[in-house]
Each structure stands twice: as C-alpha cells, then as structure tokens.
Amino acid sequence: MAIKTGICSYGMSGKLFHAPFIEAHPGFELAAIVERHRHDSAERYPQARLYRSVEEMAADKDLQLIVVNTPTHLHYQQGKMVLEAGKHLVIEKPFTTTVAEAEDLAALAEKKGLFLSVYQNRRY
Numbered sequence: 001m002a003i004k005t006g007i008c009s010y011g012m013s014g015k016l017f018h019a020p021f022i023e024a025h026p027g028f029e030l031a032a033i034v035e036r037h038r039h040d041s042a043e044r045y046p047q048a049r050l051y052r053s054v055e056e057m058a059a060d061k062d063l064q065l066i067v068v069n070t071p072t073h074l075h076y077q078q079g080k081m082v083l084e085a086g087k088h089l090v091i092e093k094p095f096t097t098t099v100a101e102a103e104d105l106a107a108l109a110e111k112k113g114l115f116l117s118v119y120q121n122r123r124y
Helices: 012-024 040-044 054-058 072-084 099-112
Strands: 003-007 028-034 049-051 065-068 088-092 116-119
Touching: 003 012, 012 028, 012 040, 028 054, 049 054, 054 065, 054 072, 065 072, 072 088, 072 099, 088 099, 099 116
Parallel strands: 003 028, 003 065, 028 049, 065 088, 088 116
Antiparallel strands: none
C-alpha cells in the first residue's frame, strides 16, 4: 500500500523536486497539495486534494507523510504541527533556524514514534 503523502507548497520545489518524484515512486501516493491562492496543481495532479493551508492539510486523517517545503522561517512551526497531527515528516533544508528548534522536532518525532528526515536534493 502506497504512503499517502502531502506537500505544503506548490512553488518551485513542489513542482520540480517533490510532486514529480512522489508521483513517480510506486511506494508513494501524492494525495494532497497546499496552494494558498492558485489551482496550478489540479491539472497535473487531479487525484491530489487541494488545500488552502498547511493546518487544513495536517488535519487530513488519511495522510501519513507531509513534506514541509515552505520558507525556512516556517519549518519549525509547520513541522511541529505535522508531528503533533501524527504524521511522518520530511522538511527541506535548512531544517530549522536554530539548534534548539531542531532538537525539539527530533525529540517530538522520537516520542511519537514518527519518521523525521531533512530533504537534501544535491550535494557538492
């Protein structure tokens, strides 16, 4: 059974790095996308539910994994919300803006028995 996955933004990283690879991998199902104002994802990914906020998507009981690919200053807040909603979490780099925030998210994921990873798409 495929992992029902949502992405928090359908900007450049959502369009180029996340949605196409989630869609192509048989172990994952692109089930939800957040677009605050537009409907750009609907034509390419009609099976994915369109949400207008990360809060709304995090409340989706069917989702198992959420990718936080929003601006860095939102990573901690949104990552914590995802974990508290009982979802596995992938966060784009940079992970958080402080070490304390990173440690807090790691501890929360461990406490809840959830997977937490930082997305790194290139190495130099």
